[in-house]
Amino acid sequence: MTPAPQRLRTLGERVVGTGRPVYVTGEIGINHNGELENAYRLIDAAVDAGCDAVKFQKRTPEICTPRDQWDIERDTPWGRMRYIDYRHRVEFGEDEYRAIDAYCKERGIDWFASPWDVPSVEFLENFDLPAHKVASACLTDDELLRALRATGRTVILSTGMSTPKQIRHAVEVLGSDNILLCHATSTYPAKHEELNLRMIHTLQAEYPNVPIGYSGHEVGLQTTLAAVALGAVFVERHITLDRAMWGSDQAASVETPGLQRLVRDIRIVETSLGDGVKRVYEGELGPMRKLRRVQGVVAQAEARAESEAAGRAEEQGREPVNA
Structure with missing residues (x-):
């Protein structure tokens, strides 16, 4: 009999995959709004809820912002400013990430990030991170994928806004030996009828040696719990201090009380799933x-x-x- 494929990956000191506890990540992203104190409070919320990690996003604004949008002015909490200046305003640099790294070590939680360009990969490699994350928007960026593969770290790949052929190509570029795939729908917030959670099973069937997770952008917690029941071994949800705060991701994020309920209920669901062997207790x-x-x-x-x-x-x- 052919042995069952091992859907296991290492994230720092944790082994993630089939039969292991669900790895729960609170995505801070840019919901800190460029304020280090906000980042600290979100890290605290993730620790208090029992998350395994928090995640940020790292960009080089001049690379990631289309040139024709640089000079477009927009209203922000800091006044009216050019879009490129706004991108810099909400971007953390070396000093902030050194502080975040130290604070996460102090609180006993892992952190990593989604680099959106190759210089950001090089920046993040200055830290001992458990993984790198590929945002759904970056799945088609072969140069970025090759740079991430070269780090040797586990790469978590979100698959929102992507076709099956695009996903297969990205997996070929990254190699399947050291990746974890996340089903995702990239609308903010995502409609429940567009979540298509059965894609978790589709990805499990197509990539039998790859752990499958879920990155959710919906409102509410029930569907993320359903993803765990369907076999997701990694869960990521955006987290926020207040869904009414400034920022494009805030409305699709989970506030602190909801995050606590989510992690609690994920642990209940995974315990309830059992091993599938019928017995009389x-x-x-x-x-x-x-x-x-x-x-x-x-x-x-x-x-x-x-x-x-x-x-x-x-x-x-x-x-x-x-x-």
């Missing part, structure tokens, strides 16, 4: 004796077989009688 024996009026022929045969087996074991265990 000890706690069922009392109700069975009380409620089952007819024992049934199968139960009678099982009881006889068990009694006979016990008798044989007792016979084999007897000391021989001396003549």
